[in-house]
Amino acid sequence: MTQPSSRLRALVVGSGYRVRNAFLPALSLLDSHIEVVGVHSRTYANATRAAERWGVPAIEDPRSLRPGDIDLALVSVTVTNNVTVLKSLAHLAPGAALVIDTPGVGRLDDLARLAEFRRWSPIRVGEDFxxxxxxxxxxxxxxxxxxxxxxxxxxxxxxxxxxxxxxxxxxxxxxxxxxxxxxxxxxxxxxxxxxxxxxxxxxxxxxxxxxxxxxxxxxxxxxxxxxxxxxxxxxxxxxxxxxxxxxxxxxxxxxxxxxxxxxxxPYQATLREMKLEDDSEFNLLRIDGLAQVISSLWTDDPVNTRYRLEDAVADHLVSWSARLLPWVPTPRL
Missing domain, CATH: 3.30.360.10 (Dihydrodipicolinate Reductase; domain 2)
Known part of the structure; x- marks a missing residue:
């Protein structure tokens, strides 16, 4: 994806803490590049509450969107729901990019379903830390x-x-x-x-x-x-x-x-003025990091363009295993 000549159209999926205190604020910082077309969540009332704070619509059913209506989906839901959510958005995937919270999958059997992620291109892992x-x-x-x-x-x-x-x-x-x-x-x-x-x-x-x-x-x-x-x-x-x-x-x-x-x-003054639920210095710096991830879709980024979904999955599995076992060999995905 190259530098957009017009704003990219983005769908945000999720309505929890991360969406309210990271994804939507980061997208607001990138307003000159991205237009949020809506927020979708499993519970429409939650989507409405998250969306109205930013003056964007809530979308009850993503099937109301047609292929080509969005350029970018940003997904922040519980890890075990990632695959289910992406199946519900599959009709929007061709020709659209995906930004998804780490680690991408939450269960070993999800590895067999990585094709659901690969429908999207390019993919960025929302590793703001x-x-x-x-x-x-x-x-x-x-x-x-x-x-x-x-x-x-x-x-x-x-x-x-x-x-x-x-x-x-x-x-x-x-x-x-x-x-x-x-x-x-x-x-x-x-x-x-x-x-x-x-x-x-x-x-x-x-x-x-x-x-x-x-x-x-x-x-x-x-x-x-x-x-x-x-x-x-x-x-x-x-x-x-x-x-x-x-x-x-x-x-x-x-x-x-x-x-x-x-x-x-340069973002700190704007972020402080947002009066977020979590306005800690640490979180505001993480939002800066997430904006970096998103903007890597059209900028020359030395890290995020190379940090693949497979890397995030492997890092999750390796770090999880090392907490349980004294020694772990680490074959790559």
Whole structure:
């Protein structure tokens, strides 16, 4: 899908927390590129409540839409309902794109039904965690070679299940893991993922959302940071720093590298004015990340264009298995 000459027509499916506090706000940020033609949910009253907040119609029956009426479907429902929902939208799929929340499928027998997803093209996985602007900035520094060859990524208390694995992989050029070792700890698990070339990814729980720390070890230097850019004690090498203005967070920068790396947050003022149910700083940054995923449909994106539905499914299965078994080999889908 190329840069749209006119706005893409989008159908939103779902009416829960994620739709109200992520998908619809992200689409509002992209209003110059996307027109929301409606919100559909299994319960029409819920769809109406979600839609009226944004001045868009609720759609009771998607069969009222004809093939060609939409360019894009955004689906955020319970994982076990993904396949059923996509079957109900199958007549709209040819020629339309799909953005779907991770991990895409929720049961092993859903793997046999991946054809329901492949009706849509292109497909984007709504993995907003790895697309949060501070993590995009770290990825930019890695891809620019500022850290040298990266050999280890470590995350403590800031990543959870497949979201954590997706972020680790995004910093390792989306290498698939060869194996995973899990060890139960109080409040969660410690998981070590091993990748080709001796690269290692570590995820230490419990998960505390916007707290914790990370480190990315390269052959030239190590980059460390707090997930929200707050100062950390005894930083090694380069470090992530938050930038603030009178209204709050305004961007992120990386200190201690030979070249400057900085990312601004042009959406934050608009998002704060929306007065969402969840207006936490963490959620507003996740909405920024989801907008990045959606806009990758027409922009040159180095990560989302390569992170496939199959990657999301595999990351979900591998991270889930590593929480139960001491060692997991990881064949790819």
């Amino acid at each position: 790895m697309n949060m602007p501070q993590y995009r900035l770290v990825g930019e520094a890695i891809r620019a070679g500022a850290l040298g060859e990266v050999s280890r990524v470590s995350m403590s208390e800031m990543g959870y299940r497949y979201h954590a694995l997706a972020l680790v992989r995004s910093w390792l050029d989306l290498l698939p893991p060869k194996s995973a070792r899990g060890r139960r700890v109080r409040g969660g698990v410690d998981i070590e993922y091993r990748f080709r070339g001796g690269k290692i990814g570590e995820v230490h729980e419990p998960y505390r959302q916007s707290e914790g720390s990370f480190s990315v070890t390269g052959s030239r230097t190590t980059l460390t940071g707090d997930p929200m850019g707050h100062p950390i004690s005894n930083p090694k090498g380069a470090s992530l720093r938050r930038i603030e203005d009178d209204n709050g967070i305004a961007g992120f920068a990386i200190d201690g590298l030979e070249q400057p790396f900085q990312i601004d947050l």
